[in-house]
Amino acid sequence: MSLPSLAMAAAPPMLSRTSTACGAVSIRLGRRLKFRGRRGDAGYPLLSETFVSMVALPVPNAELSPFAEGYEELLACGFHPIPVLPRDKAPGERSNGRWRALTAWPQFKDRAPTVFEITAWKSWAEANIGVVVGTAIGPHKLLVVDIDSHDPDEVNEIRSAIPASPMVxxxxxxxSLFFRAPVTLTSKGYNIKGKRVVDLLASGRQTVMPPSVHPHGPTYRWLAGPVPAHELPLFDETCLERLEDTLAHLGWGGDVAEQARVSRKPMDRHDDDPSVWQEVNEAAMSNMGAWVPALDLYGCRPVQRGGYEAVATWRPSGSGERLEKRKRNLKIFPDGIRDFGADVGYSPLDLVCAANNWALDDAFRWLKDRLEFNEEPVFVVAESTLPPPPAPRMEPVNEKSSGAFPKHLLQVPGLVGEIADFITSTANRPQPLLSLGSALAIVGTAGGKVYGGPTYSSLPLYILALAESGTGKEHVLSSCTSILNRALGEDYVGPGSFMSFSSVIRVLQRSRPTLCPMDEFGSFLKRIKNPKAxxxxxxxxxxxxxxxxxxxxSMPTPEWAQxxxxxxxxxxxxxxxxxxxxDFYESLESEDIGNGFLNRFLILPSEESPDEEDDHPPFIVPASILDGLMAVQAAGPALAVATMNNRQADGPLIQAQWADDGAKQIYRDLSKNIKRRENRVWYARTAExxxxxxxxxxxxxxxxxxxxTQSIMTWARDLAEWSGDRLVRDARRHMARGDFETTLKKTAAFMREKGRATIGDINRRLEGIPTRMVEDIIRKLLESDQIDELAKIEGRRGRPTRVFDWVGD
Incomplete structure (x- = not known):
């Protein structure tokens, strides 16, 4: 008998099927490499690991993340999977090669993730997997009873009080047991002797699923199931009463926690905290001067023991006093933060949330920036105390740069993706990132003057492809001209350079939208910015x-003599x-940051040096691309375009719409977060x-x-933010050396003219200049006896501020 036949003979009947009840493959190779049916079903014995290794079966991809391993089966069973931070419990996403909190996950209660979203998520190395709770199951909703106890007797007694579930x-x-429940049941928590023992997880919650890796090391695993959602038993009010009676017998006092986030002692670790939140809290407690003054708390002042005190203005006065008469009951010390007026403790993140009425993710970003974590990943995955798994799920990272391009952003649907793939496939030296930029510029030009975004933005893009000589950018550049010329005609192609201001005006006066493919762009900038120009x-x-x-x-042109x-x-x-x-970065000066020239560019730097390929297909533009571009261009009739150019229209002929409030909220959150960035001038155009x-x-x-849609807006946000992050990092790296002396002279001239200035005055004058460079310039001016630093004075809202006097020649 052959090995495959032997395997099928030894397996129970269920294993001879090609799919489970949920539609997933029934012979599963997981971390422990074994056959299984539905766990918990009698009569379906597991084959030994040794035996399975003998059978000629396909080997699973060792690079798969827990999300990639588990999402398909959960989707087939009717659940809504979402990505979770590696070795953590909080929903997370990768953006610009970094992990951060996924704040928009509640939207997936009402809809399943799209193919586009799933494609991105399953490519994220080490991503854990969760399921959104509260999703509709016919007239009911998904509910999870989470028993959180180390005592097996206690667990068994609680389980005996509720219905048996085929999915555990x-x-x-x-x-954790899965049920259907009436829509009226809500999330609740039950504490016994001060410890959480049971949580009812309903709407507004999510739960981590197998085969995710627990923060403390073990892998989540199935005790039974999974099964289709509609096969789950009902957990109703009667079941809830029986559960609460059992909990009362075990010592529950009758108090119910409604799952609101509770303030904790600053240094307490909590299982629901992503590990990096704890790390940031600890860093903040040991470096209060870096962030407490910047909170601008009312009446904030330093006190002994390295602490601060202020007024907690987000709550009313307990004695009814007016604001200016209120006591500084908020005490902020390295060993703890407490509002003694309300008897409430805070962690640093809690305090930032309360002071600004921000969400936790916004507070994290702000605090991270103040602690100068800017060069670190947004989320640092906690190290496990266990030995690392034999095949770590790590995606390849370009060692030349910590800002390597997130590969999933290359997966773009529709005409843009088709054009990008065509340019890449026909290249001697493929550059997928640069091809994506070319495709965006081509489609944007085809739809120019006709389409507008939901914010009434138009479509012009300034895209800059940065790559070393001989790495393939020439093919991408020439593709812009070839594709547009063949699809729409040469009227859509602009010049390869501008010799003067008037030549720019002549291109802008064209009735057609225009794409200018410009080689040696850095040399072009050097020429027009030369002092002798x-x-x-x-x-x-x-x-x-x-x-x-x-x-x-409307844009007015200059008026000349004739x-x-x-x-x-x-x-x-x-x-x-x-x-x-x-060439590009050598052409830049600090004024290009402040005047907004740089932040209008989508920077696409490629560090790839692909080998030459001789077997690529010829450059023959497919009919589907030509037809697609003509369909975009034809959406705006010639008469309508002419009307627009004659100032008889004040908006787009066709306006893209938000698919829902979730997509719009992604844009709003991006705009809001940019305003809070320390380097916001670099990102001023990122949202648009x-x-x-x-x-x-x-x-x-x-x-x-x-x-x-939300998935499209998420992709666009991530691409624009990644470009901005790379611009900030690379521009600082290239410009710092040459710009220091120029900025030093500019600061000295400013101080000479003003006579006296605060640190705020100097920062506003040098907007866009890195904080460290500003401090170096001030130190240089102090050391050279050109300025004196006076005693700090009380500035806005009682906050002390630094003051300088000009004493130089």
Whole structure:
């Protein structure tokens, strides 16, 4: 008998099927490599690990994350899976190569994730997997009874009080049982002797699923199931009463926790905290001067023992006093934070949330920036105390840069993705990231002057492909011209360079949207920014800044001796520039940050050096791409476009719409978070850039009715933020050395003119300059006896501020 036949003969009848009740493969190879049927069903013995290793079965992908291993079966059973931080319990997402909290996960209570979202999530190395609780199951909803106890007798007594479930999981302790429940049941928690013993998880909660890795090391595993959601037993009010009677017998006093987040002692670790929150809290407690003054608390002042005291303005006065008469009952010390007026303790993150009325994720970002964690990953996965697994799930990282491009962002649906794949497949030296930029510029140009985003933004993009010479950027650049010319005609292709300001104006005056493919873009910038350049050259950057932000408004041209000023309505010119990183960054100056020239660019740096490929297909643009671009262009009739150019329209002819409030909220959160960034001037156009990118992708999916879904907006946000992060990091790295002396002279001139200035005055004058450089410049001026630092004075809301006097020549 052959080995495969032997395996089927030895296995119970269930194993001869090709799928389980949920539609997933029934012969499963997990971490322990064994056959199984539904756990907990009698009569389905497990085959030994040794025996299975003898059978000629496919070997699973050792690189698969817990999410990639588990999502398919859960989806087939009717559940809504979401990604969870590695070795943690909190929903998480990867953005710009970093882990951070996934704040928008509650949306998946009302909808299953899309194919686009799943494709991205399953590519994230080490991602744990969770399921959103409270999802609809016919007239009922999903409910989980989570028994959190190390005492097996206690666990068994609680389980005996509730219905048996065919779907049970466990992690480090206890068990979680899955049920259907009436929609009226809510999340509740039950404490016995001060410890949480049972949680009812309903709407607004999620639970971590097998085969995720627990924060303390063990892998979540199934004790029974999973089964289709509609097969789960009902847990109703009668079951709840029986459970509460049993808990009362075990010592429950009758108090119910409604699952609100409870303030904890600052240094307490809690199982529900992502490990990095604890890490940031601990760092904040040991470095209070870095963040407490920046909170701008009312009446905040330093006190002995390295602490602070202030007024907790987010709660009313217990004695009814007016604000200016209230006592400083909020005490902030390295060994604890407490509001003695309300007898409430805070962690640093709790305090930032309360003081600003922020969500926890916003507070984390703010506190991280103040503690100068900017160069660290947003979420640092806690190290396990157990030996590492034999095949760690780590995606390859480019060692040249910690800001390696997240590969899942290359997976773009619709026409944009099709064009990007075509450019990559026909290249001698494939550059997928640069191809994606080219595809965005091409589709955006085809839809220019006609389409607009839901925020009334237009579609011009300034995209800059940065790569070393001889690595393939030339093919991508020439593809812009070839594809647009073949699909729509040469009128859509602009010049490869600008010799003067007037040449920019002539391109903007064209009736058609235009894409300018510009090679050696860094050299072009050096030329127009050279101190010896003429006025008509140096004015080019001003024209480019103005044209990018006009959207569907009007831009007046200059008036010359022989030429009257005219209005350009809805100018639409995109740039796809290519340069080496050195040429580009050497052309920049600090004023390019402050005046907004840099933040209008989508920077796409590629550090790949692909080998030359000779067997690529010829560059013959597929009919599907030509037809797709013509469909986008044809959505705006020639007469309508002409009307727009003659100032008879003040908005897009076709406006992309938000698919739902969730998509719109992603944009709002991005805009809000940018305003809180320490380096916000670098990111000032990131939100608008993201909307343009999302609109272009939506147009490529459905030109007649472009809809921006949450998954599209998430992709656009991540791409725009990654570009901004790389711009900040790389610009600082390249510009710091040459810019220091220039900025030092500028600061000295400012102080000489002003005479006396606060640190806030100097920061505003040097907006966009890294904080460390500002401090180095102040130190240099102090050491050279050009300025004196005075005693601190009380500034706004009692906050002490530094003051400097000019004493130089």
């Amino acid at each position: 999981k466990t992690g480090a302790k206890g068990a 003429g006025g008509f050259e140096t004015a080019i950057t001003g024209a480019l800044r103005s044209a990018w932000g006009i959207n569907f408004g 030429t009257r000023s005219t209005l350009l309505h809805s100018p639409c010119m995109s740039i796809y520039g290519a340069s080496t990183p050195e 850039m993201a909307v343009r990118l999302a609109t272009i992708v939506a147009i490529g999916i459905d030109p007649a009715k472009p809809i921006i």
